Amino acid sequence: MAFTIIRHPLILDKLTRMRKEETSSKDFRENLNEIGQLMVYEIFRDVPLQEIDIKTPVLKTTGYTVDIPVVLVPIIRAGLGMTEGIQRLVPTSRIAHIGLYRDEETLEPVQYYAKTTKDIESSYVIVVDPMLATGGSASKAIEIAKSWGAKQIKFVCLVAVQEGVDRIIADHPDVDIYTASLDPVLNDHGYIEPGLGDAGDRIFGTK
Ligand code: PRP
Numbered sequence: 001m002a003f004t005i006i007r008h009p010l011i012l013d014k015l016t017r018m019r020k021e022e023t024s025s026k027d028f029r030e031n032l033n034e035i036g037q038l039m040v041y042e043i044f045r046d047v048p049l050q051e052i053d054i055k056t057p058v059l060k061t062t063g064y065t066v067d068i069p070v071v072l073v074p075i076i077r078a079g080l081g082m083t084e085g086i087q088r089l090v091p092t093s094r095i096a097h098i099g100l101y102r103d104e105e106t107l108e109p110v111q112y113y114a115k116t117t118k119d120i121e122s123s124y125v126i127v128v129d130p131m132l133a134t135g136g137s138a139s140k141a142i143e144i145a146k147s148w149g150a151k152q153i154k155f156v157c158l159v160a161v162q163e164g165v166d167r168i169i170a171d172h173p174d175v176d177i178y179t180a181s182l183d184p185v186l187n188d189h190g191y192i193e194p195g196l197g198d199a200g201d202r203i204f205g206t207k
């Protein structure tokens with residue numbers, strides 16, 4: 001298990017724009033997807049490569065190609081807002097979907113959708129959700145991905161708190177976790193402070 005905070009000036013600048021209450025849905029979505037793209041560099045650092053023989057216009061040489069299928073698993077809704085940016089840099093990736101919402105009283109995840117893709121067992125699988133709060137949703141989504149046969153799993157979010165990170169480490173010690181920020185506190189309503197509010201509502205303009 002590895003826990004990585006991806007700190008980069010451009011990510012911090014974009015994340016700050018997203019945190020601001022007055023930021024529009026359009027700007028929120030654009031910044032979220034752009035941060036997703038920037039995080040891809042770190043998340044895919046250890047992706048297996050295959051050497052291949054190629055010929056440039058000048059001579060023959062050895063090149064490299066990603067040697068494993070990639071599956072992105074957005075947790076609907078908010079995970080969808082980050083997935084397009086990641087897929088732009090990994091255009092051959094397939095997408096499996098998991099629909100979860102948190103019960104407002106118990107904060108427990110409730111599943112309403114799940115659809116896998118082919119070859120997930122042999123794929124490099126990235127579960128995507130901008131928010132890691134109690135960790136219940138991420139843990140459930142990883143459990144579902146494992147039930148589909150996924151073995152090499154990473155979890156990527158934008159804002160996390162320690163409680164959520166600890167929950168994934170406890171439930172899924174084999175999963176690497178990436179975030180752009182570790183915020184200080186989870187409040188009594190299960191919201192991250194300072195956080196950025198309800199990510200799904202801000203992405204889709206609901207509420
Ligand atoms: C949000 C967020 C995560 C979850 C995180 O989804 O996108 O999925 O909460 O909280 P947790 O770590 O405590 O489980 P939400 O339940 O609001 O659903 P939505 O994406 O449909 O808005």
Ligand code: URA
Pocket residue numbers: 078131133190191192193195196197198199200
């Ligand atoms: N889900 C969100 O969208 N925001 C939070 O702060 C916590 C969970």
